[in-house]
Amino acid sequence: MTTAGAPTSRFTRSTLAQQRLHELVPGGAHTYARASDQYPEGMAPILVRGQGARVWDLDEHEYVEYGMGLRAVTLGHGYRPVVEAVGRAIRDGVSFTRPTELELTAAETFVAQVPGAEMVKFTKNGSDATTAAVKLARAATGRPLAAICRTQPFFSADDWFIGTTPMSAGTVGVDLTVDFRYNDLGSVRALLDAHPGQIACVILEAGTALAEPAPGFLEGLRTLAGQDGFVLVFDEMVTGMRWSFQGAQHVYGVTPDLSTWGKALGNGFAVAALAGKRELMELGGLRTDARRVFLLSTTNGPETAGLAAYLAVAEAYRRHDVIGRMEEQGRKLAAAVGAVVADAGLQEYVEVAGRPSCQVFLTRGPDRQPSQEYRTLFLQELLRRGVLGQSFVISAAHTDTDLEVTVRAVREALVPYLRALESGTTAGLLHGRPVAPALRERAAPRRLFPT
Template sequence: MTSSSAVGRTFAASTAMQRRLHELVPGGAHTYARGSDQYPEGMAPVIARGEGARVQDVDGNWYVEYGMGLRSVTLGHAHAPVVEAVTAAARTGVSFSRPSVHELRAAETFLEQVPGADMVKFAKNGSDATTAAVKLARAATGRDLVALCRSQPFFSTDDWFIGTTEMDTGIPDSQRDLTLGFDYNDLGSVERLLERHPGRVACVLLEAATGTTDPAPGFLAGLRTLADRHGFVLVFDEIITGMRWSRGGAQGVYGTTPDLSTWGKALGNGFAVSALAGRRELMELGGLRTDVPRTFLLSTTHGPETTGLAAYLAVAEAYRQRDVVGVMEEQGRKLAEGANAAAAALGVADHFAVVGRPSCLVFVTRDHLGQPSQEFRTLFLQEMLHRGILGQSFVISAAHTDDDVARTVEAVGEALTVYAEALDAGSCDGLLRGRPVAPALRRFAAPRRIPGAATDQLQGHLLSTTQE
């Protein structure tokens, strides 16, 4: 039932380090999606190094990794041209009292890459860029309401978005009440929202596409028409889609130009760099060439530091030299076809599937009743980890080789053999070692009674099951 790669794999050092991390870092990680609760119990590797599409943990285990850097690493870990560019930039100084040449070069490169944008401002994370877009939209329109796509999982760590999630503790009602939701691919839901709040919606914000859903014909163009008619700012969140759908992002694929767009993740191949880009008349509200009250827009100490911008310039050059997106799509197709064929061969295709855009694949796990299941998801993750595959998704990079894909498909077949046993039994009992993984954004830390805390309300308050 297990392959040779599963023999002798231990997580003792990782488990000890994770225990220490929980003592020093709230949640034991600096991103909720990286938390140990997102992995099978006692099987949360702490990473020592990465190379290409593979990583090694502190126990010495090597893995083929997916979703690398929370989908930010498209060229592979320790990609030499990026590392060399960052090293060269660091040797000449990283932060000055005036703009560096890297700021001009990065801006010129980015605006050539995204022709629908007139100006760009760089930052360090996607949340800051997206919140800046919201602030700019409010300043430009004089309106207060934000409309976002409620079926898409994440936009920012700031109050205007987090107040819409289960983890809304500490956020005033006054902030939560200013954010509204609409449904993806449902233009009517946007129109009804505008009718209910005439003249109050500052911006409509969404990912133009997700890993599993493309825009319906006319949806994005319809939003563009509504924005022009009603005067709101149309914002595309390109944090994931930028440089993964195409060099010019999802807007470059679907042919609809937003007023503003926000970028991150793949810009730096894991180095910290993000961007807000858009129409000149909007962006200039945060500059010096305006006669109206200025908007405080992304004035950050570390936004222009040279290593992040050098990383972006090296990534942009790699995309010019090679069809990086094409490679990801080709390798992703091979992976999806192989994994789905393995599921079909074992008769579990109704319960497990790899779906989505080839450059941004996810896997769907369903129980014996055909319902989405965190328990069965955890069993699959457990068996894949034992076989040297690490990932909450199958989001691929251009560094994944044919051998990486073949090893993954082989591991999927072996893991699904165990999965099929659980389906036949109607339960993961006896096969799953430990508790199921939990959704990252949930109200309470654990669905159990916590000693010394208020009692009954702490029972079982997890978010609904979702797939990464």
């Protein structure tokens, strides 16, 4: 077995398993961001287990992991109180023909947690929640258009959003989605002027890893919503329970009409939520004379594992300063990586950026522009040294030892990185083709060919 930090070169069993996955699963993974084209060729580990911030693959390599389940795991893999709570719940049944007491407890807990939530409805994934928010806004306003923040990467797998991306084959209704720019109230006003009385909702992440709201931006959206009548929706999939237990709306002091949640809500278990004002949410209920909205009526939405996981996560946040721990470890990591990058004289080429609890690394080529080629070289060298991650998104489970392994791996990875910069090419250093954007029109430049 190879421990984290030790040199890793063989991915024999993972490669065979990945090839088999490509035969059985389109794209070789059930999430495009997890796919093999997001990793160096021949170096896409197939994982078998995790504990805390460590994971192990089929070839018995151990890694310090970042990204943590696409930013869903804040407490660490296999966090015992959550696992035990889920075990207790599912022993008594998972899905019933009537609501369970667990649904009431989870709803009471969530509404008490989130400042803008008067009602909540749970589901299993974030796409369902954001699509429900858009549908609810259209029903409430009688308007057709959804306005999305186009500088933010992802809102839903459903047509109203994915149809606006390069991966739009098979989608319909894209003409009902319009866009604006983050931190640009003028672009929102321009939309309202161009489509008077037609904008049903404005949906955005209040903040992202690389962008904080400018003074007055979110407040301005809140004012415009009141003046124009559109529904203001905050996507809290990433920010919820990573920026704050109460979400970005609490951090920035602006309350949306609706908010959507997922990821950290269950520490990796499948649970998501739509929450917001009673007057909107009741359009999917029985206390309205208006036409009813078919709002998140799913067989598995209230299954007990996800709700039990959420309640255990919420309890962990009440008992421990989870946000503070992530921010503390994130700041340590950024400072230590920044120091070794500076020692190598590569500050203009490699950078750790973002909120301490949600950091990314930026990689640039000889022209000092973002480079997928140099990103892949960096990923390759980190993987070889026992660090797995497309980012430095951290969890509360990352220990000082985990950080030390990471910083040592970065220091060693910068040696071939510098060599490539000095020669102006990654040839002979990067093995295989560079990674490619997950949402792209065609499989090229990482198309697979029969072997």
